[in-house]
Amino acid sequence: MTYAVVFSDVDETVIRTKSMFRFLEFYLAHRGEPAGTYERLVGEIRRGADSGVPRHEINRRYYRFYAGEEADRLAAVGRDWFAHESERGLFVPETRRALDAHAAAGEPIVLVSGSFFACLDPIAEETGATWAIGTRPVIRRGRLTGEVLVPMIGAAKGRVAHVAAAVRGADLAECAAYGDHISDLDLLGAVGHPVVVGADPGLNAHADQAGWRRLPIGDGEAELRELETI
Template identity: 70%
Template sequence: MTTDLQDAAPAARPVVFSDVDETLIRVKSMFRFLRFYLARRGEPDSTYDRLAGELKAMAAVGNPRSEVNRAYYRFFAGEEATRLAAAGWEWYDREEAEPGGLYHPEVRRALAGHAALGQPVVLISGSFFACLEPIAAATNATWAIGTRPLIHRGVLTGSVLLPVIGAAKGRVAHAVAAVRGADLGDSTAYGDHISDLDLLDAVGHPVVVGDDPELTAHADRRGWRRMAVGQPGELEKV
């Protein structure tokens, strides 16, 4: 005869989720990588200005963030995935060599602390593999889940499966918890922008990074923890 304790299922363990752009890192990876990749390909600065301007114009007239995210990946139609991945590591090394480095050290230390306690760290972002793979490797993240470009015969089609933007981040957190058998009520999430609200709402321990007015007002109403960091990147969040 077994006891109730012996019959009990293993206790669910917490997971730690973190947004990437302007939460874990100081800049917007998608814009910075686009500028880097175009220059690497020999394009003039005006090409970046034109493409970034198109995205900003879409956002300015009220297009949903998910549609702006889709538009970004159309710029990479016809590019080889292996070439983009290699460029991502070069981009990462260059960003890390900049004064101050790539990361918000406060958030990086916090994630390392969670990992030291055996809590899996999951990065969730609207960015993609070229940017996320080196960041995940450097921070020992268990998973990095971003917008996934569709690839046919090694080449990006310009389409994506699902923009990991806004409410999608919350759905990803629930999916990860289901797969890992994690307790979201005991889990932690870090985010810097009101578009991270669904991710933060999904866990029992949300942490608001930086000073986005809308998100910090929400945090103050809910009594959420806030974390001060250095200056944000110069490009607005997409």
């Protein structure tokens, strides 16, 4: 079957890592920050999550770490980060093979993620994705303000599927989507051919009930989730 559009989450679906956190660690080291800076900032995120701060607000807090940073510099660091991660085996092989097959069939691929351009642009280029739609930082005079327009979390991913399909004149019933976490439910539920990647208990329980396709991934191919906040 040929799909009108193929949507996919990114972190722990297409790649093995939480891109935002791995990039933050790389970026801070590139900037010459002490080793403890990363742990301090991630600790702030973790405490917010543990206290019940909603995922979309946690996503906003993350981007405040980049207030004042030049967008072009972040994009350049993102390319270096991608090269570094690729040497370590960045992609989930099972999903990468599936996306390669979609690309070879000429099916447009749309990446949808709470991450941002520094991480997503090189991943999109490597996978041949048509679009990469992530959380969009507000940029003024070439610098990030620390604020974002809409966190690309949860229901926002489902809305992207509707908009992207409409722009391309595609029927969502003829589209596919890949996701690994219960927060991808809105994206997966928007299409006619959802694929659940990995072993998230909540999402797999839903998949079993709904009769969705599952794509198991090999042991050790995806990192343990260090944070379930974004």
